[in-house]
Amino acid sequence: xxxxxxxxxxxxxxxxxxxxxxxxxxxxxxxxxxxxxxxxxxxxxxxxxxxxxxxxxxxxxxxxxxxxxxxxxxxxxxxxxxxxxxxxxxxxxxxxxxxxxxxxxxxxxxxxxxxxxxxxxxxxxxxxxxxxxxxxxxxxxxxxxxxxxxxxxxxxxx
Amino acid sequence: xxxxxxxxxxxxxxxxxxxxxxxxxxxxxxxxxxxxxxxxxxxxxxxxxxxxxxxxxxxxxxxxxxxxxxxxxxxxxxxxxxxxxxxxxxxxxxxxxxxxxxxxxxxxxxxxxxxxxxxxxxxxxxxxxxxxxxxxxxxxxxxxxxxxxxxxxxxxxxxxxxxxxxxxxxxxxxxxxxxxxxxxxxxxxxxxxxxxxxxxxxxxxxxxxxxxxxxxxxxxxxxxxxxxxxxxxxxxxxxxxxxxxxxxxxxxxxxxxxxxxxxxxxxxxxxxxxxxxxxxxxxxxxxxxxxxxxxxxxxxxxxxxxxxxxxxxxxxxxxxxxxxxxxxxxxxxxxxxxxxxxxxxxxxxxxxxxxxxxxxxxxxxxxxxxxxxxxxxxxxxxxxxxxxxxxxxxxxxxxxxxxxxxxxxxxxxxxxxxxxxxxxxxxxxxxxxxxxxxxxxxxxxxxxxxxxxxxxxxxxxxxxxxxxxxxxxxxxxxxxxxxxxxxxxxxxxxxxxxxxxxxxxxxxxxxxxxxxxxxxxxxxxxxxxxxxxxxxxxxxxxxxxxxxxxxxxxxxxxxxxxxxxxxxxxxxxx
Ligand code: SF4
Ligand code: SF4
Ligand code: SF4
Ligand code: FES
Numbered sequence: 001x002x003x004x005x006x007x008x009x010x011x012x013x014x015x016x017x018x019x020x021x022x023x024x025x026x027x028x029x030x031x032x033x034x035x036x037x038x039x040x041x042x043x044x045x046x047x048x049x050x051x052x053x054x055x056x057x058x059x060x061x062x063x064x065x066x067x068x069x070x071x072x073x074x075x076x077x078x079x080x081x082x083x084x085x086x087x088x089x090x091x092x093x094x095x096x097x098x099x100x101x102x103x104x105x106x107x108x109x110x111x112x113x114x115x116x117x118x119x120x121x122x123x124x125x126x127x128x129x130x131x132x133x134x135x136x137x138x139x140x141x142x143x144x145x146x147x148x149x150x151x152x153x154x155x156x157x158x
Numbered sequence: 159x160x161x162x163x164x165x166x167x168x169x170x171x172x173x174x175x176x177x178x179x180x181x182x183x184x185x186x187x188x189x190x191x192x193x194x195x196x197x198x199x200x201x202x203x204x205x206x207x208x209x210x211x212x213x214x215x216x217x218x219x220x221x222x223x224x225x226x227x228x229x230x231x232x233x234x235x236x237x238x239x240x241x242x243x244x245x246x247x248x249x250x251x252x253x254x255x256x257x258x259x260x261x262x263x264x265x266x267x268x269x270x271x272x273x274x275x276x277x278x279x280x281x282x283x284x285x286x287x288x289x290x291x292x293x294x295x296x297x298x299x300x301x302x303x304x305x306x307x308x309x310x311x312x313x314x315x316x317x318x319x320x321x322x323x324x325x326x327x328x329x330x331x332x333x334x335x336x337x338x339x340x341x342x343x344x345x346x347x348x349x350x351x352x353x354x355x356x357x358x359x360x361x362x363x364x365x366x367x368x369x370x371x372x373x374x375x376x377x378x379x380x381x382x383x384x385x386x387x388x389x390x391x392x393x394x395x396x397x398x399x400x401x402x403x404x405x406x407x408x409x410x411x412x413x414x415x416x417x418x419x420x421x422x423x424x425x426x427x428x429x430x431x432x433x434x435x436x437x438x439x440x441x442x443x444x445x446x447x448x449x450x451x452x453x454x455x456x457x458x459x460x461x462x463x464x465x466x467x468x469x470x471x472x473x474x475x476x477x478x479x480x481x482x483x484x485x486x487x488x489x490x491x492x493x494x495x496x497x498x499x500x501x502x503x504x505x506x507x508x509x510x511x512x513x514x515x516x517x518x519x520x521x522x523x524x525x526x527x528x529x530x531x532x533x534x535x536x537x538x539x540x541x542x543x544x545x546x547x548x549x550x551x552x553x554x555x556x557x558x559x560x561x562x563x564x565x566x567x568x569x570x571x572x573x574x575x576x577x578x579x580x581x582x583x584x585x586x587x588x589x590x591x592x593x594x595x596x597x598x599x600x601x602x603x604x605x606x607x608x609x610x611x612x613x614x615x616x617x618x619x620x621x622x623x624x625x626x627x628x629x630x631x632x633x634x635x636x637x638x639x640x641x642x643x644x645x646x647x648x649x650x651x652x653x654x655x656x657x658x659x660x661x662x663x664x665x666x667x668x669x670x671x672x673x674x675x676x677x678x679x680x681x682x683x684x685x686x687x688x689x690x691x692x693x694x695x696x697x698x699x700x701x702x703x704x705x706x707x708x709x710x711x712x713x714x715x716x717x718x719x720x721x722x723x724x725x726x727x728x729x730x731x732x
Contacts, residue, residue: 037339041731050322050347051338051731060329066339 005031006039010046018047025058034065062115067105070112072150075129076102079118086139087126091115093140094128097147111147160226165233177219177230178206188232189241189270191359192308193220194671197317202309205244205270208232216240242274248306249276250283251331255304259361264669266359267306284331294342296521297350297366297514302334305362311335311354318658320633321464323348335362338731347467347732349460349632351656352514352665365514365666368535369545375506375534376419383506384494385420386486386565387411389427390512390576390661391539393682397668397675398543399553404678406686409558414546416559424565426509429486430572430584431695432704433457436721437479437581438589438695439712441651445622450474452625452642452649455581457481459519460656462725464632469639470727478722482575483509483516484525486565487532488720493708494565502530509536512576512664515656524723538666567700570687577680578630578660579606579613582653586617586626587694593619601693607684609659609677612638616648625649631658 009027013020021043028039035058037051044051058064076091091113095101098111105112121127124136128146135146162171164181171180176199178188191203199221207216211229216237219230231237248267256262290303309326312335316322323346327336337346355363375381392408401407415423441453456462456477465472480488487509491502509516519525520533537545546553560566571587574580583603590598605615606626611634617624625648629635635654642649657664662679663671670676687693695701709716 037731040338044732050316050325052322052325052336052347055338055340056325056327059327 002032006042010042013046016047018049021047021049021054021057022061025054025064029064034068036066062103065103065112065114067103067112068109070105071110072112072130074111074113075116075119076113077117077119077121077125077127077129078115079122079125081118081122082126085125089140090126090128090138090143093143094147097143110151162224162226162228162230164230171224171226171228173224175224177208177210177217177222177224177228180224181208181219181230181232186232188219189273190220191266191270191306192310194310194313194357195673197313200309200313202307203244205241207237207240207244209234209237238274241270242276245270245274245276246280247283249279250281251285252306253285253303254279255361259304260364260367261361265361286334292336292342293366294344295348295350295366295518296344297517298343298348298352298355299364299366300335300343301362301364302336303362304360305335306360307333307335308359309335310357310359311363314353314357315348318631318633319349319351319353319656320636321347321349321351324354341731345730347730349463349467349656350515350518350665351460351632353657355514355665356663356667356669356671365538365541366517367541368517368537369541369548371535372506372508372537372545375508378506380504381506382421382498382500382504383419383508384422384424384490385415385508385510386424386426386429386483386490387415387510387542388483388512388516388576388661389425389430389573389580389683390664390667390679391510391542393576393679393686394512394662394667395539395543397670398540399546401554403670403675404682406682407553409560410553410556412561413556413559414549414551414553417551417556418545418549420508422562424486424490425561425568425572426482426486427568427572427575428565428698428700429482429489430457430575430581431569431698431701432485432489432721433479433482433575434571434581434584434588434695435701435705435712436485436717437477438585438592440477440479441585441589442592443713445650452627452652453477454651455653455655457575457581458632458654458656458661459513459515459522461632461635461654463515463518463728464635464656466725466728467730467732468636471643472639473725473727476725478718478724480525480721480723481516481519482572483511483536484519484532484723485721487520487525489565489704491526491530491532492720493704502528506534507532509533510539510542511536512539512661512667513657514538514665516666522723539664539668540666543668564700564703567698569692569695569698570690571693571695572698573686574683576661577683578609578655579603579628579653580660580683581655582606582626582628582651584695585651585653586624588696589624590619591694591696593622597694602687606653609673609680611658614649623648624651627652629654630660632656 040051040054102113102115126138127136159170169184188206190206201218201221206220208219209231286303292300375383393406396405396407397403454475495502517536520536526532571584606628613628659676663676
């Protein structure tokens with residue numbers, strides 16, 4: 001299945017030079033959800049670029065992630081309204097609680113954090129969305145309860 | 159040539175050169191952090207700024223070309239203030255760690271802070287604290303908290319070594335230098351050459367130090383502590399003690415090692431002679447029996463890892479000979495142990511190497527037997543110098559002493575291993591003898607000497623036209639490997655040394671990247687070779703004795719068991 005996806009994408013880029021790097025990475029992420037070591041190595045082979053260079057370029061942009069989404073994917077709005085209402089602190093609280101940075105996924109694969117520009121829910125600022133469910137008017141101390149409720153869901157489901 | 163004015167003095171400048179290079183010649187210092195001779199300027203640090211009449215802003219002298227009649231000031235209050243600010247900004251997120259830092263006393267950042275009279279922390283930035291130290295590799299430790307992002311390591315790794323194990327990762331204030339996926343160096347494509355350490359202006363890169371293990375062994379009465387020193391050490395370590403570069407201080411170094419308490423002091427040049435006996439035999443055998451050619455040398459561990467990762471198709475070309483370090487290591491824990499009646503487990507075998515990759519080599523599988531490693535600790539030239547200072551030994555005033563027998567006896571051919579072309583020269587001397595029964599008329603093989611990246615020659619030995627090539631700086635090997643891949647057939651034997659210049663410029667050497675200083679070290683090896691009587695490995699009596707008593711003959715069963723090894727493809731992200 002993955003093999004098929006690579007084939008499809010790479011066929012378009014055969015003979016390309018390094019200036020195709022970004023669109024190529026974007027397409028792979030679009031299809032596979034993130035950039036794995038394997039995909040970076042394959043791209044390196046195609047464009048004749050070292051993986052360190054590709055990773056370096058990719059980490060320059062916020063859009064690329066290198067781990068699959070968690071079971072619960074948390075989008076933190078960092079738009080202007082949310083920023084004014086303290087979304088930076090909400091993000092820090094999330095990062096501290098889950099012990100990961102934005103763009104990463106927890107080791108157990110349960111949670112991932114992504115920073116997004118504006119969700120378009122400025123009236124609810126600061127706001128986060130977890131698998132599409134909105135949590136509005138947050139203060140950092142809310143985070144523990146919210147994350148806790150998702151963790152409970154996990155145990156319930158099991 | 160035309161004239162420019164610098165600090166109200168008229169000096170000569172060459173068209174196309176940079177302000178920095180013209181000004182330097184006139185004896186005026188301009189600080190640099192990201193500049194490297196012979197590289198395109200990157201302009202990353204801005205510490206080299208100067209004032210040019212008619213220009214609105216300050217200009218970076220390392221990248222700005224001179225123009226006729228230019229009027230430059232390198233030390234105006236405006237320039238000094240700007241440089242001070244650059245330093246203060248670099249220090250804003252730098253740990254105040256100098257007392258505990260490996261570069262205390264020879265750090266470029268520390269020097270600048272001193273020269274520009276920085277006496278307080280003017281800016282407080284966010285310090286990098288999350289996982290800043292990568293000590294996963296046996297050879298190299300990286301500490302991102304001390305990195306000033308000058309980018310020199312990245313450039314050496316890419317442009318000289320053609321490895322590109324590391325690059326800038328992330329952006330803005332959270333940028334770091336790291337391998338792909340922020341992995342540890344141990345699972346990256348790094349070949350541990352240490353060339354990045356040589357150019358790093360700060361303590362962000364250093365060798366993985368084993369001085370503690372060595373000191374502990376020296377203090378352990380149960381251990382017989384044996385040391386070997388590589389051919390390049392004695393012509394370089396002088397620089398660590400302020401002695402004229404290129405001075406051969408072999409005798410003093412032996413005395414120092416004895417006074418530190420090493421029970422035996424041996425010379426890796428002895429086992430370089432042994433390597434030559436094996437490798438020359440292997441070359442002849444491959445030529446005569448249609449084996450895989452060209453044969454490629456195996457004494458440089460960075461090169462081995464390079465082939466294992468990037469060119470596994472050439473692994474069969476690599477000589478099966480272990481390096482001199484590992485050959486002597488194996489002989490010490492077998493032949494020597496038995497002869498002296500010591501349990502190999504009670505021998506602590508130390509090697510002093512000009513190299514960081516040797517630490518990795520010693521830890522390779524197959525470099526020992528019965529769970530006892532052949533080499534217990536590898537320290538660099540810099541680490542040995544540090545230990546000598548710790549032990550309170552006044553190096554300059556030491557008398558000279560001779561290494562212990564039998565592994566202290568060497569030919570000057572073995573000594574030549576310390577520089578690019580040396581293995582080739584030594585091997586050809588002995589191969590000629592093995593093939594013809596007589597000696598080369600002129601032992602000195604001019605074509606393989608000097609620091610050029612790739613050197614080639616054709617030698618006629620009894621009608622056999624032997625094609626040889628010598629590569630230094632592993633990045634230069636690619637060219638040759640690609641030629642061979644696409645059908646080149648005239649080469650029989652290729653020497654590759656990972657570091658530009660060979661071991662004399664290895665990643666564990668006194669920090670000096672000035673090619674002129676490197677050449678002085680090489681010259682010193684040449685003059686040793688010129689002045690000595692025993693100039694071929696096959697005439698080394700101690701080597702002959704070892705074969706007679708223990709190994710039998712080159713490529714014997716015993717030799718294969720102890721002195722040879724094999725290599726396998728290595729899966730890393732390249
Ligand atoms: S890198 Fe230089 S300035 Fe930084 S702690 Fe070490 S010696 Fe001091
Ligand atoms: S040790 Fe050599 S290969 Fe490894 S990062 Fe440094 S320069 Fe690159
Ligand atoms: S590790 Fe050293 S050489 Fe590399 S960018 Fe940092 S300061 Fe410069
Ligand atoms: S030395 Fe000129 S910009 Fe760094």
